[in-house]
Amino acid sequence: MSAAATAPTATSSTSAASRGILLMLLLPGLVALVITFLLPLIWLLRASFTSSTMSAFGGGDLTTQSYSTVLFDPFYWRVTWNTLVLGFNVAIFAVVLSYPIALFLARTESRFRGVLTALAVAPLLTSSVVRTYGWMVILGDRGVINSTLQSLSVTSGVIKLTNNSFGATVALIEILMPYAILAMLSGFGRLNAQLEEAAAMLGANRFKVFTRIILPLSLPGVLTAALLVFVLAISSFVTPRLMGGGRVFVLGTEVFNEATVTLNWPLAAALSVMLLVLFSSIILLYQRALRALEA
């Protein structure tokens, strides 16, 4: 009797205790997030409403001056537009180029599958700065491509492949492809060899199996990869800066310029908030699309 009466109390107190332990375990992470993410974000928001770099640290009047610059200066409209174009181009090409690789890795029954997957994402082990310099060596005015073409007398002059958005786009595509592959691999969960076999048994040739089964089932993964690459591309700074040679203006490079060259921190903060707004709208769109796909 007494055992039966105390049993529920015992379980509820253990669950309360385990909830306590859970909170304690979460606490360091939560504190770290607040300190490294939430507080800086609040500070950034506040800084975007101040009038000068000095007052960005606190004090001074709040003003929307930086936002009117961002919203009404055509230069920043162009910068935002450039950023979106770069993001779309990089996302589309990175996804298109990664799709066959990811599809192969997801469907292969080779025992080297693990090794091949590791190889596909191995470039992540190298800093993107190093890989950007690699692309400068390949695409530069005296780079591999130009010198080869010239020594073969195909061209006489230099083909401009760097110091423009072309170079930045190419380098970003390659640098972000491993992320695209990883995102797709994790999003291909609904692909299944048996579904392909079932379709074949029902009379679908390889092309129909691809268009009617593989493609629709892999779309969620493709969408996730596109989102990830897009977000990484529009927030990138090093690659557009180095490959663009100072002639490619995107939000990432402008935030850097305003913060370190012009020393206009409120404007840099307002541009960062602009990027944040872009991210959020893209993520909302993505979630809509994903829900529509899975409905």
Place this chain on the structure above:
Amino acid sequence: MADHHVIIDNLVKTYPGAQKPSVDHVSFSLPRGEMLALLGPSGCGKTTILRMIAGLIAPTSGAIRLDGEDVSSIAVYKRNMGMVFQAYALFPHMTIARNISFGLEMRKVGRAEREERVRKALDLVKLTGLGDRKVSQLSGGQQQRAAIARSLVIEPELLLLDEPLSNLDAKLRDEMRDEIRDIQARTGVTAIFVTHDQDEALSMADRLAVMSAGRLEQIGTPREIFDRPQTEFVASFIGAGTVFEGKVTEHGLAMVEDLKELRFVGDAPLGSPVKLMIRPHRLRLLTDAGQPNRFSGTVEHIVYRGQTLTLNVRCGSRLLQADLPTHAGMLPERGSTVTLSVAPEDVTLVGQVSP
């Protein structure tokens, strides 16, 4: 035989890198409209045979003939066979109706006819009105029905089912067993289904093909398989029983170890070695003396199962299992001595006896 609808001719499959063939010279045939069960323990090559017939994998050698024509080089999507997969393999991004109409779309059947045939297929498997559901909104049993409808709507030459009931719970399994049998009979489609469950095979199939380690052991009606097993493997795989080896000393009488002599019915030449099997449910507790095939032994183990009582009786060095009907007053005790008997016609002669 030659005019049979489906003929499987010396089919062999050795997977790349494998030492032994997974399917080793298997031949059998089906008349039109027959339901054949491929029965055998896990890993004996049943699925491999089914996938070769379907065209999903290529045979190492051998032929698959439909109405006399070898189809083994025809691509899977042109073979016109229906397959029900173990995990159903319904397309998760399509409704049930779209799943069922997929095969018709591939055959470029017009929209109106498609809708009509999908509706009929849904009726056939008792899913009337559920065509607009998503796959995830159906129960396991309903998904199974949808998979069957999808494979039948294309009017396949041959219906293949791989362990169709293994993903269902026990109650649903019995229901779907009758259901599948009924659908097959009504559509008249020739069908091969794979199972490792002997009850399923015995109750659903017109004939059984029993396999072991890639080889066909025996093919026949459930009755033939059960009462005239051709090999010791078949005898022990289908139903329980104890096999005794002995030598024929008189017509219908063999000397066997542990039981001394055992009477049986069947042609076995004098002096030839025989294997005889006693099935548990064919043993009786001895009532009147003077019957042949009497064995006394000690009861080592008793399990009361309600309708039957299972005794393990030690006769010499062997344990003889007896499933006896329970009735009032019949409850031998553990350690007591009982006398069992079996009618000579109920002793199973295993294999064909060679003189």
